[in-house]
Amino acid sequence: MEARGLAALADGTACADALRHAEKALERSPDERPSPWVSPFGVGSLASEAARCMRQLGNLAEAERQARQIIHLRADSHTRSRAFAKLLLVTVLIAQGKPDEACFQSRETLNLIEGLSSHLVTQQLDDLRALLQPHQANSSRRVSTLPGTSPQGQARSLQLAEQRCHRSRLGRGDSMPPEEPLYECDPEAWRAYLAEGNATQPRKRVGADALIRDTAGRLLLVDPKYKPDWDLPGGMSEANEPPTETIRRELKEELGPDLHPGQLLCIDWVSPHGPWDDSLMFIFDGGILDEHQIANLGLHDNELRAFKFCSEDEAAKLLRPYVWRRTHAALTSLRAGKTAYLQDGQP
Structure with missing residues (x-):
């Protein structure tokens, strides 16, 4: 709701931050057992909120991507949710000047909701008819x-x-x-x-971390508030964001420095686990920081509890086992001047 309000105020930066915080909150393990009386708020729900926010802000390309993501995430049994997602996609396509595809998606929505009784869907279809009316003259060319x-x-x-x-x-x-x-x-x-x-x-999640050292060779680790283990500095990529830009953005948001990542040290394919689909995780060489650069580091993001430089033995104890395997492979690549490809942390 905060993101929607910020979108209504045309504050795109704050809205994106609110959505990003919500995404990270979903990664945390719930403290309580979900109630059977409350509809769960999951990745699909977040994509729905993001699509509406982006449409409000005029970022139609991202609104389209999020709407398609909802359709992809909703199972066939979620007919009503898929219908709402498709109707949302149609409004975005019309705003983008894509009437052919909008008509196609409209026809698919009508086939989808056959036999479904929903006042809200009917109301949105009535609104949609008005949006499509200006394109009726060219309907013979519609790819519907x-x-x-x-x-x-x-x-x-x-x-x-x-x-x-x-x-x-x-x-x-x-x-x-x-x-x-x-x-x-x-x-x-x-x-x-x-x-x-x-x-x-299929869509793959992408994350990027940085291997940053001090002059003694110790590794920079961060302690996120939303999970029990320490981690390398970095995070998950935003839509259509290169992994190198993910590193720069996350480091600047969390610790302050504007670092340009160097050599790609490791790519790790992570198999589906828990609520998450598979992902690709990158580790880049973040370089060596001198005393002045280290003194300028600070906690700029309230999602971090602390940061510190650790020996490799310390890092092996603080990091999750599969993250340490990935980190160890990146250290080996750094010394050998090559790039490692892993699957679940294994060569």
């Missing part, structure tokens, strides 16, 4: 009949779309090869088709 989102359905969709395009061109008397692909005869329809395929592809 592409069926399915499975690989087989997408392939069939592409074939049908190309056939419609071919018949349309022949009906106008145009000369065209019988097998002209959709990306040539109707680029807009082709982009809508690709966007639908992109929405169904």
Whole structure:
């Protein structure tokens, strides 16, 4: 709710911070057993809030990404939630000037809610009709009949779309090869088709940490308030953010320095665990800090309890075992001048 209020005030920076804090809060282990009487607030719920905030702020590309994320996260059994997510996506697509795909998503929503009784969905459909009205004159070009989102359905969709395009061109008397692909005869329809395929592809979480040392070779570790173990400085990447920029942003937000990461030391694929899907974790060389740079470090983020420089033996005790395995591999790579690839901390 805080993020929504900040979005209404057009404070994009504070809104992004509130959403980021909410995301980190979801990573914490709950202190109490969830109540069966209260709907849980999970990753999908957060994506829904983020999509609405980004739409309010005018960040339509991020609003679209978050709306597609909701659709991807909601199981087929969550019909009402998926319907709301698709309706939200349609409003964003219309605002972006993408009426073809908006019509396609609208048609999918109608198929999805067949037999569903929901006053709120009906109300939003009425609002949607008004938004689509200005595009009715061009409805003959709408790509609203592409069926399915499975690989087989997408392939069939592409074939049908190309056939419609071919018949349309022949009906106008145009000369065209019988097998002209959709990306040539109707680029807009082709982009809508690709966007639908992109929405169904898996998303991976990405995190980036820095291996920072002092002149004695000790490692910089941080103590987050929201989990029991120490960690390397860094964090999870935001949408479409390069891992190197994640390092710079997280270090500046948490400890103050504006450091440019160096060599990539380690990539670790982490398998699904707990509520989380798989992820890719990067460790970069953060360099050696001198006494002046260390003196300028400080706790700039209320999510950290402390930071300190530790020997490798200390770090092995403070870090979670799989994080230490990743860190040890990064140290080995640093000395050998190479990059290690791991899976769950193992070569």
